[in-house]
Amino acid sequence: MLKPKNDLLQGTLALLVLKTLAREAMHGYGITLHIQMVSKDFLRVEEGSLYPALHRMEQEGWVSAEWGISENNRRARYYRLTAKGRKQLAEEEKNWERLTRAVAQVLQFA
């Protein structure tokens, strides 16, 4: 039901979000900032994709969410990686490696 957006390769958004949350619990805005910063402004997460993805991950039980107070005293919803999410992250990292290796091989071969 989640429509793929063309801002990020399908599936990679979940990977990036899970990886981001593996470090610490974070709110949605924080996630966009983190990804943008770490990728040196190369990857920009669209809010229009982020929130549906976050809610889906919550439904899947990969992340849990609760209200907290942000660094500058705002109420914000914090997302935290669950055990299941950690497993999923490992899985997706493996998939990603396989994918990139495969793509690289194809590029070399040609």
Next chain:
Amino acid sequence: MSWITRLRGMLRRERLDQDLDEELRSHLEMRTADNLVAGMSPEEARFDAQKRFGNTTLLKEDTRKTDIVGWLDEAARDFRYALRMLHRSPGFTAVAVLTLALGIGANTAIFSVIDSVLVRPLPFHEPDHLVMVWESNSQHLNPHNTVSPPNFLDWQTRNTVFSSMAYIFDERDNLTGNGEPEEVVVQDVSTNFFSLLGVDPLIGPGLTPENGQPGHDHVVILSYGFWKERFAGDPAIVGKSILLNGHPQTVVGVAPQNFQWFIKDGSFTGAKPQMWSPFVFPQAFHDHKQIGRFLTVVARLHPGATHSQAQTQMNAIASRLEQEYPDFDGHWGVNVVPLRQQISGDLRPALLVLFGAVAFVLLIACANVSSLLLARAASREREMAIRTAIGATRWRIARQLLMESLLLALIGGGIGVALAVWGTNALLAASPANLLDLHSVPVDLRVLTFAAAATLLAGLLFGFLPSYISAHSRISETLKEGGRGSSSANRRAFARNAFVVAQLGLALVLLTGSGLLIRSFIRLIDVDPGFDTGHLLTFKIVLPRSKYGTDQLRMAFFQQLLARISTVPGVRSASMESFPPLAGLGAATGVHLLSQPQQSLEDLPVANVGVVGPDYFGTMNIPLRAGRLFDAQELAQEKHVTIVSQAFVDKYLHGVNPLGQKAAIYMKSLVENELQPSEIIGVVGDVHQIGLDIAPEPTVYWPHPELVMSAMTVLVRTSNDPFAMVSAARAELQKMDPQLPMAAVATMDQLLADSLSRSRFTMLLLGIFSALALVLAAVGIYGLVAYSVTQRTQELGIRIALGAQRGDVLRLVLSQGTRLTLLGVAVGVLAALAFSRLLSTLLFGVSATDPLTFAGVAALLAVVALAACFIPARRATRVDPIVALRYE
């Protein structure tokens, strides 16, 4: 993701929505704050945050979809929204719902009848394997002739396609004892009749092969209805005895409630049976000379045998029999007819035509609602454009509009089913007794499924085009042009015009159909039946042979009865006939005119026989054409005289003086060994024996003493209401024999009306449906023209301001309606030419392409359509230029 989570999500929905709102707000605020820090102005900061977010509503919707059983929830929202929209325009909703209810209701009603008559399995074991087997004579052209017992026996032994064969013939017997004497219809059957059909009695052992043994055949099975009515459903009825024609018969069973066996073509009584009794062939029935044709035969095909195989084999058997018994079986063939076809044969064409008609009505209704939706869509164009601009997808908008259509269809369908329930009952009430073999048409799952399917289909049908056009309109255009002159507006206008043309065309097809039926009905009732049907009471008396065993007793009884009834005040005259007109089949026989060369039995001229009482022709008002009527002597004893009908003379004695000719009439050969010829003493006018639509057949009349029949129909010509004479006539009958019932009491006018019932019924229904179609089509074109007048108010205002006269404006507006009307009529005439041929079996005296009818209904439709255009056109002439120009 487990669906439990989803379910939980659904329950948490309220809170979730709030959470989501708050979460997004906090995100926006954080971004705005950061933007401010980065040095943007407050306005820029907020705008940038918003922009990054894009469409919050859409985002929320997308996010929510992941939470719950997404589209179900959205569908519910669409539904609520649709409900609100319909609620907001009650006029539109009422018209659309009513239109649909009429269309769906009519379809459901006709479907339920068709389902009962043509589709629903017959209440027998493997009914598809059951066939009727008739004899058919290449000369008499009756494809469903009853069967002679010796032929039945030969068929039974020689065929390999049937696993079993059974025979039936019906008669009226007198039931006495246990209360009032009553005439009952009894079907005499072979002992395997019930087992062949696969029907077990409700109670009792039923018929067994032993009942075929002489001495064991005095048993009866009662019909469920008769058991309830006469014996109050007595559960201990089995084993009890009843008196039929004075003979005791043991009840061995009661048939199931839904069991009925009535095949009109083979029935002598023309009525459904109240009981069944086994009938065993006496030895004489094995002789191929003596026995007439009177059996109805039903057979069960062997598993694997087909109808055409059966027909082929029976043809071969029949041609062998023709060679073996040329006198008896010459020109006789066999006709195998599937039972279903036999039962529904009469009604099938009429029902299919009616089904086609209601389908047309539904199509017209759909076109109307679709057209209304298109008009409404135009005024909602801005709403749709704005929704598209803020991110609704085409599918989203189309779905919303389709939901509105389906909701309309659903409400219309619900009311339609209610209308159908009421309508089928009205239909059954209006249909004459023996036309539809139904007491009630159940509105059950099958009928409801049909209604649901019709509803859904209608909803999609009328909803599709408006939704499609709205979903594909170009936003920018719409917003710029305010909804007028845009491409979607053009598409809509074209679609609405096309709908109106289609509606008018469909309506014309229906009108042509009913016009043709009305014309043929008028032709039909214009036919002179050949006698005076007014003030004529008829009833039937059957003398039991046990009590009235001799010719003398029977003649004396009827003479005295007629004499007594004639003296009753209010009776002008009374007579009797063996097979009176319009009351069922006549009895036909071969006639040998002695002036002509002797021919084989099968090549003889055929005539109906009427055995009549004193003053029959006077009582009936049948004119004497030549010669004289029977005198008192001839009416008292056998003098070998006959009177023939004009058709007899025209067909067999053309150009010859019929008077004094001698004719051997073979019907008497059954009771006399030496056939005495009768002298023709008179010629009388023709009478329609079976119905007004069937040409009078050659007929010969005998006075009662020539062939003393025990079953006669008494005819009483009265000065006033014939029914007022019934009790007086019954009193006279009771004085003579209190055990005798008066059967089949009716007036001749009633019998005439019954014989016309099928034509009248079909005409009436098709008339109603085509009137409905006419009204709907008129509403359709009215709506279109009225809408375009509203749209053109400004233009019309300018024209009037510039000096256009009333007439100019009228012409301008009417020209649109006229063009559409003419186009619709043209399309309709072409379609009607193609369709009206389907009606030809239902027409009498009118060709299916009758130019007068075509011209008449085309003119009617054109006038009604133009009248419908005239109302808005007149309104257009009254447009106030000032108001019109200030309009925008």
